[in-house]
Amino acid sequence: MYSVNYHRANSVADAVKLLKTGDAKLLSGGMTLIPAMKTRLAAPSDLVDVSRIAALKGVKVSGKTVTIGAATTHYEVSTDAKLQKACPALAELASMIGDPAVRHRGTIGGSIANNDPAADYPAAMVALGATIVTNKREIAADKFFKGLFETVLKEGEIVTAVTFTAPAKAAYQKFRNPASRYAIVGVFVAKGKANGKDDVRVAVTGAGDDGVFRAKTIEVALAKSFDPAAVAGAKVSADGLMTDIHASADYRANLIGVMAKRAVAAANG
Amino acid sequence: MSDISLTVNGRQVRATVEDRTLLVHFLREHQGLTGTHVGCDTSQCGACVVHVDGKAMKSCSMLAAQVSGSTIVTIEGIANGADLHPVQAAFKEHHGLQCGFCTPGMIMSATDMIARHPEGLDEATVRVELEGNICRCTGYHNIVKAILAASQAMSKASKPKAKKAA
Incomplete structure (x- = not known):
């Protein structure tokens, strides 16, 4: 790790002030930032610890x-x-x-x-x-x-x-990378209300080239019927999905459907 | 440089450290507490687990400055004099180790796990809870056995009648 100056903020206002020091970064639990600093992927001049506010x-x-x-x-x-x-x-x-x-x-x-x-x-x-x-x-x-x-x-x-x-129903299902245990695909399904009407939202992590996104085709299918079987009819495109050594875009596209189905089943209890 | 003040195994410690000093290096090199190990150095393996304010944490991924004001317990701090902590005793009894490198972290994670599960533990729970501790020798079988035995021994000991607690 490169040399760094550690500051402990006592309040949000204090943190804002301290953030103006050099190339400062906020530090909370540090479970990503400290490892990134150890490998020198991150090298802030100052750390502003907000975890005790x-x-x-x-x-x-x-x-x-x-x-x-x-x-x-x-x-x-x-x-x-x-x-x-x-x-x-x-x-x-x-x-x-x-x-x-x-x-x-x-x-x-x-x-x-x-x-x-x-x-x-x-x-x-x-x-x-x-x-x-x-x-x-x-x-x-x-x-x-x-x-x-x-x-x-x-x-x-x-x-x-x-x-x-808080939604009426929700569940999260994740298909983990067996080594890192991070999500290869993670799907959060929530059935709530928006403007007095039922509102189903399905968000996907681990799979998108640009990070988290909503699986709109599955949302449409689930809005009609909030049932695992409804997911089968929704096509998930592999466009914009990640391909890496762990899983291809097509594999991830299929997993999104599988995880969504499991999430709906879990949400329905 | 930061002036830090913390409690380590019941002892009040004051020191001036470089801000980038990791807690594990502070414990090993400044305090001479070499029971806490650096295994992977990437927060995967859990050989560096210590308790910070009563919770298991990976000391290789924290700065010493972050824990100023906190109470730290390491593997050196859990036995009662010459009497092993029940988890240490169970690891010995059930041979929950081979090379022993991961053992301090295993034991610190196990004591935290047992404290968080006053209702008791089963094998599946122990295995899930051990996700952040890697052993490359034993295949975990005896580690799991030791933790289950310790959990039982400790719940018996915590009942008013028994007097076996260490």
């Missing part, structure tokens, strides 16, 4: 509205009793990230700001129609994620929370 921590559920602070760890999300009731699919997703030691440190804000193309949370945020709250504005998840490791976040902008309306 109390205002960024915790899960709140009020009626159907769920708000999760950006510095809430995967472990905290997966074990929060209120969330397990309001949106068990998201708690379960959090329990499937990395391993127990990683979940004790990694945070939801860090994961979505990093936008790894195989990360789990982006799929949940998009499928839940979540809003990403920053110190400057609120951004719809559909617009937040831009491409590989890219979001619409600007300089000095810090994710402070995510918020969404």
